[in-house]
Amino acid sequence: MTAFPFDALTRRAFLGRVSSGLGAVALASLLRPNSAMAAASRARGVIHPLPLPQKAKRVIWLTMAGGPSQFETFDPKPKLAAMHGQPMPESMTKGQQLAQLQGQKLVCHAPQFAFQRFGKNGTELCSLFPHIGSVVDDICLIRSMTTDAINHDPAHMFMNTGSQIAGRPSMGAWVNYGLGSEAENLPGFVVMVSTGPGRSPQPISTRQWSSGFLPSRFQGVQLQGKGDAVHYLSNPGRVTRAQQETDVRAINALNRHHDAFVQDPEVATRIAQYELAFQLQASVPELTDLRSEDPKTLALYGCTPGDGSFAANCLLARRLAERGVRFIQLYHRDWDHHSQLREEMPLKAKETDQASAALIKDLKQRGLLDDTLVVWTGEFGRTPMSQDNKGTAGRDHHNKAMSMWLAGGGIRPGIVHGATDELGYAATENICNVHDLHATMLHLLGVRHDAFSVKFQGLDAKLTGVEGAEVIKGILV
Helix, strand or coil: CCCHHHHCCCHHHHHCCCCCCCCHHHHHHHHHHHHHHHHHHHHHHHCCCCCCCCCCCEEEEEEEECCHHHCCCCCCCCHHHHHCHHHHHHHHHHHCCCCCCCCCCCCEEECCCCCCCCCCCEEEEEEECCCHHHHHHEEEEEEECCCCCHHHHHHHHHHHHHHCCCCCCCCCHHHHHHHHCCCCCCCCCCEEEEECCCCCCCCCHHHHCCCCCCHHHHHCCCCCCCCCCCCCCCCCCCCCCCCHHHHHHHHHHHHHHHHHHHHCHHHHHHHHHHHHHHHHHHHHHHHCCHHHHCHHHHHHHHHCCCCCCCCHHHHHHHHHEEEEEEEEEEECCCCCEEECCCHHHHHHHHHHHHHHHHHHHHHHCCCCHEEEEEEEEECCCCEEEEEEEECEEEEEEEEEEEEEEEEECCCCEEEEEEEEEECCCCCECCCEHHHHHHHHHHHHHCCHHHHCEEEEEEEEECCCCCCCCCCCCEEEC
């Protein structure tokens, strides 16, 4: 009998050793990802059975990074236009939190583009977004969203994790952890980032799709729009796939041997990630080769294969959804218009309008929209006051009112939910916040947000926090 070095064991590892060997069974499922056991494990996640009816099986989250102005997108304000250049009423702004306008003269700034009516109900949208207007009967527009943060990085953290504190799991990681993935050879959580030509926007930190205190295998995997879709995925020259497979098996054998003693969840994660990387070498090139798409589909999105655009990423999002990926998040940067709003906003609209609408149309015609939740949002809104930067006016950050939209997966289509005051300074009707948005997403995925928690630092940590989030029932079918 082989001697066992008990002095190398942690207490957790020893208890695991003398138990019924469930850890080995779980590890075997990771090492045989095509087996029925592994497939069941991926599909189930840690929440089984689901406590609620599942209206959405997957999420596509479109992040307009930088904070799109609601006054030049989805919230018309004729009163603000009439008061252009006049002082903002002090009764609205006195003692209120502002970002860069704190202590400055606050002057009303009219919507810079005309609004027009779209759809059966004549919903008013900015004329820069005619393609989204063409699908307005398929979406739910929220004009009363609010958030807690007022600067970019904490606002992204709050939108992605439900907390402004770094180190918390992102919503994609929570969903991946809770529900697992139906994708055979792809991650359960995929992220793509795009940028239009011109300005130099703020970077998007990888911690925005981190798994936080959840096992790291649930974190988002970023696909690149140009070159290798995943960094370091291609084999070096003269290394064959057979040789690579031999290397992966050898490395994982060493990791399994180590894990037998320490039973560290991160070692099991490392084993699973080596296996996933090997699978990605075969699956990703096929996934990202858009040349197989019908020319009519490429024209619908307005993209060129391999151009790394938001449009191409939207098409990739549909392909990922078809392949069972649970959470797909797209970032399109450069919406931070402190200045040159009138000059820059048409460029952002052109880069995103057609593709956002095409995604809805494409999912719908393929029968995927009914069980796919699509979300279009920034991290906060903008002020109705001007931030006059050397004569090229823009708008400051604002957390008391923002506009966004949702579609598919149990969302009531063709409605407008909530409203802001006559100048658009604050939400006044059906006010909702980011925690409510997360609660609604989990509800549609079949998960009770108030019961979905993980013990962390002695507390039951949740995506929706402890502030009392509520499902936004008025937007549900």
